[in-house]
Every structure is written in structure tokens, then in C-alpha cells.
Amino acid sequence: MKPNQKSSQWPCPQHLKPKVWPGYHPRFNPSRSPTVATIAWPPSPPGSDEEPDDHPSDVLAYDPALLKNNALASTVVVMAFMGVMPVLIKTKRFCLRSTLPLCMLAYAALWCSALHILVHKVPVALAGDLDMDVRMLAIEVSVHLVPLCYVPVVWLQSRNISRITVAYFKFRSAIMSPADRAQLGRRRLVYALCTSVFAGTAIALVVGAALFVPELHVTVVDIPVLAYTNLVQTVLWWNMAIQLLQSKVMGQSVLANLQKLAGSGAVTAAAVRANRGHWVRVRDMLGYDDVKANAVYVLNMVYLLAQCTMVSFETMSFYSAGNRWAYTMHGVFAVIYLLEICTLCDFAHRAVELMTDPFVATLDTLSLNDLDRETHTEVCFFYNTIIAKRPYCSIRGFACLDRPFLASIITTIVSYLIFLAQFRAEDEEDELVPTTTTPL
Numbered sequence: 001m002k003p004n005q006k007s008s009q010w011p012c013p014q015h016l017k018p019k020v021w022p023g024y025h026p027r028f029n030p031s032r033s034p035t036v037a038t039i040a041w042p043p044s045p046p047g048s049d050e051e052p053d054d055h056p057s058d059v060l061a062y063d064p065a066l067l068k069n070n071a072l073a074s075t076v077v078v079m080a081f082m083g084v085m086p087v088l089i090k091t092k093r094f095c096l097r098s099t100l101p102l103c104m105l106a107y108a109a110l111w112c113s114a115l116h117i118l119v120h121k122v123p124v125a126l127a128g129d130l131d132m133d134v135r136m137l138a139i140e141v142s143v144h145l146v147p148l149c150y151v152p153v154v155w156l157q158s159r160n161i162s163r164i165t166v167a168y169f170k171f172r173s174a175i176m177s178p179a180d181r182a183q184l185g186r187r188r189l190v191y192a193l194c195t196s197v198f199a200g201t202a203i204a205l206v207v208g209a210a211l212f213v214p215e216l217h218v219t220v221v222d223i224p225v226l227a228y229t230n231l232v233q234t235v236l237w238w239n240m241a242i243q244l245l246q247s248k249v250m251g252q253s254v255l256a257n258l259q260k261l262a263g264s265g266a267v268t269a270a271a272v273r274a275n276r277g278h279w280v281r282v283r284d285m286l287g288y289d290d291v292k293a294n295a296v297y298v299l300n301m302v303y304l305l306a307q308c309t310m311v312s313f314e315t316m317s318f319y320s321a322g323n324r325w326a327y328t329m330h331g332v333f334a335v336i337y338l339l340e341i342c343t344l345c346d347f348a349h350r351a352v353e354l355m356t357d358p359f360v361a362t363l364d365t366l367s368l369n370d371l372d373r374e375t376h377t378e379v380c381f382f383y384n385t386i387i388a389k390r391p392y393c394s395i396r397g398f399a400c401l402d403r404p405f406l407a408s409i410i411t412t413i414v415s416y417l418i419f420l421a422q423f424r425a426e427d428e429e430d431e432l433v434p435t436t437t438t439p440l
Contacts, residue, residue: 272378
């Protein structure tokens with residue numbers, strides 16, 4: 001007889017009845033021993049001839065000392081990096097190329113975690129010895145495997161980051177005023193501090209919950225993977241925010257020069273051509289709508305949707321299990337993650353809107369002047385360049401975000417949570433239905 005099968009022969013005490021909820025996972029089982037995470041099955045009734053099923057209790061065994069050492073080591077590494085980041089930003093020696101080994105290390109940890117799941121959990125779950133929901137298993141494997149397709153994107157962008165950085169500093173020294181450069185430096189420092197707060201909060205929640213919430217049953221592999229994943233996500237967020245800030249400030253400088261040129265009355269073809277070249281450089285920093293950007297957009301949709309779905313699924317599972325600290329931690333992490341996405345989405349749309357409508361209006365004003373044939377041709381070419389190749393929110397392949405996509409993510413998550421809540425309510429109603437015993 002299966003452990004969660006209802007019996008009409010003998011009553012099962014309430015404290016011995018196994019608790020099942022949507023997304024049930026043995027790591028979240030409240031019953032645990034001091035050193036080994038085991039699954040508590042109800043004993044066979046007295047006098048019964050049934051033999052208890054052989055359920056392996058060492059599937060999720062771990063060493064608490066090794067777990068704590070891994071958690072402390074990950075925390076020290078992350079906090080040290082967060083402390084060095086503002087200094088690197090201030091000295092302008094921090095770029096994506098320096099984070100490439102860290103990205104590769106994090107994805108290597110994800111590979112190891114995915115292999116751990118596939119080798120140990122999938123065969124046991126398919127054999128029926130592990131009471132794991134199939135949906136939970138599929139989502140856990142997908143969340144560990146989906147980021148692997150993101151590795152080529154990181155590699156391709158790291159090859160171009162040096163050229164982008166050199167072009168940015170040349171452009172900044174040529175067209176930006178000292179006041180704009182000082183303002184950009186202050187904003188970079190503010191964004192670095194915000195990034196440190198985001199990373200520190202997320203990683204502290206993960207490590208703190210793993211150390212002080214006994215219901216989690218976190219394995220040795222989980223804490224380094226979660227810590228490094230949050231760190232890489234934070235570094236990518238920092239790069240996207242800084243590139244957006246640089247693009248916006250540079251776009252404002254180009255627009256100010258173009259407006260000054262339109263107001264001076266002395267419009268030349270060379271001046272219009274130079275401003276068009278500056279506009280193209282800023283647009284290339286943002287990225288524009290092409291095949292490569294659309295492919296990266298699909299990768300980001302899959303990755304963000306899988307990660308948000310995983311967080312919402314675990315939040316609902318912890319809530320159903322009654323682990324208040326666990327679902328509170330996941331809820332706060334989900335809010336921080338959505339705030340990061342919303343902030344980047346807002347930054348991206350501000351930069352893109354700055355690079356389209358104000359420039360078109362300025363070119364319309366510029367065309368009212370008495371222009372010669374060559375200058376008029378340059379103005380028309382500038383206008384057609386803006387219309388034909390509009391800036392796109394790809395941010396060199398890292399932040400393919402738009403507001404309809406963000407709304408679709410939130411709608412999907414809310415619908416999924418409503419479905420899980422309804423499923424949990426139906427399970428509770430089934431548990432409350434009294435079972436009738438048939439007399440022999």
C-alpha cells in the first residue's frame with residue numbers, strides 16, 4: 001500500500017499523515033533528523049501483514065558542517081566583490097570582459113547542478129521512490145538548463161566590449177561637456193550602490209534562509225549555485241544600467257549639439273554628417289531591430305519567464321507547506337527581481353524615446369532653413385536612418401525588454417498562482433471529506 005493511499009481498514013493518526021501539496025518536494029519536508037534529510041512515512045498498522053515499502057532515506061543526505069562552510073565562503077566572496085565594485089567603477093577599470101570568468105564559473109555550477117538533478121533525482125522519481133511532483137521536477141530541471149543557452153550571448157558580447165568602451169571614451173571626450181561627464185560619474189556611483197544593495201539583499205536572503213530555516217533542506221550544491229547566479233545576474237544588471245545611462249547622456253549631448261546647429265543658421269553638410277555618425281554610435285550601444293537582436297530577445301523571454309515561474313512556484317509551495325519564513329524570503333526576492341526588470345525597462349524606453357522623437361522634431365526644424373543640395377541630402381539621409389533603423393531595447397544583447405512583454409510575464413505569473421491556489425483549495429476539500437468504512 002502506498003504511503004498516501006487512504007485506508008478503510010485502519011485509521012491513520014493526523015500527526016502521522018503525510019502532508020501533500022502542489023509542488024511537493026522532499027527537501028521541503030518539515031520532518032528532519034539532525035544530520036540527514038529523510039522522508040517520514042506513516043508506519044504500518046499493528047498486526048498488519050503488509051511490508052513497508054523500501055524508501056531510500058539517504059537520497060538527500062548532506063553534511064551540515066560542509067553546508068555551512070560553503071555558505072560562508074560564498075557570502076565572503078560575494079560581499080568582497082560587492083565592496084570592490086564601486087572602486088572599479090570609479091577608476092573605470094570594470095567592464096564585461098573582466099566578468100567573463102565569473103560568468104563561466106556560475107554557468108559551470110549550473111551545469112553541475114543540472115547534472116546532479118538529472119543523475120540523482122530523475123531516476124528515483126521515475127521509479128516512484130521519491131514523492132516529487134512531476135511539474136516541480138520539470139521546472140527545476142528547465143530553470144537549470146535554460147541559462148545554458150545564454151552562454152553564447154555572454155561570449156559574443158564580451159568580444160565586443162573593449163571596442164565599445166574605447167569608442168565611448170573617445171566619443172565622450174569629443175562631444176560631452178565637463179558638467180555632463182561629472183553628472184555621469186555621480187550617476188554611475190549611485191547605480192553601483194543600488195546594484196550592491198540588490199545583490200546583497202538577494203544573496204543574504206538565500207544564504208540566511210539556508211542557514212536558519214530548517215524546513216528548506218538545502219543541499220551543498222544549492223547555496224553556491226544560487227549565490228553565483230544572483231551575482232552574475234546583478235553584474236549583468238549593472239552593465240545594462242550603465243550602458244543605458246551612457247546612451248542617454250550621449251544622446252542628450254548629440255541632441256543638444258543638433259539643436260544648437262539648427263538655431264545657429266549656419267548649417268553645413270559636414271556638421272549634419274558628424275551628428276548622424278554620433279547618433280549611429282549611440283544607437284549601436286542600445287542595439288537596433290535585426291535578426292541577432294530578435295534571437296536574443298527570444299532567449300531573454302524564455303529565461304525570464306522560466307526564472308519568474310520557478311520563483312512563483314516555490315513561493316506557492318512554501319506557502320502551502322506553512323513555511324512562513326521560506327515563502328516570505330521568496331516573495332521578497334521576487335519583488336526585488338521584478339523591480340530590477342521594471343527599472344531596466346523604464347531606463348531602456350527613456351533612452352529609446354530620446355533617440356527617436358526629439359531628433360525627428362529637430363530635423364524637421366533644421367529642414368526649414370535655407371539649405372543647399374548637399375546639406376538637404378544629408379538631412380534627409382539622417383531622417384531616413386532614424387526611421388529605417390530605430391533603436392531597440394537590446395542593450396548589446398542583454399536587456400531585450402519592452403512593456404508588453406513585462407505585462408505578459410506578470411499576467412502569466414498571477415494566473416499560475418491563482419491556478420495553484422485553486423488546486424490547493426481542492427486538495428484541502430478532498431482531505432476534509434470523511435471516509436466511510438464498509439463493514440465486512
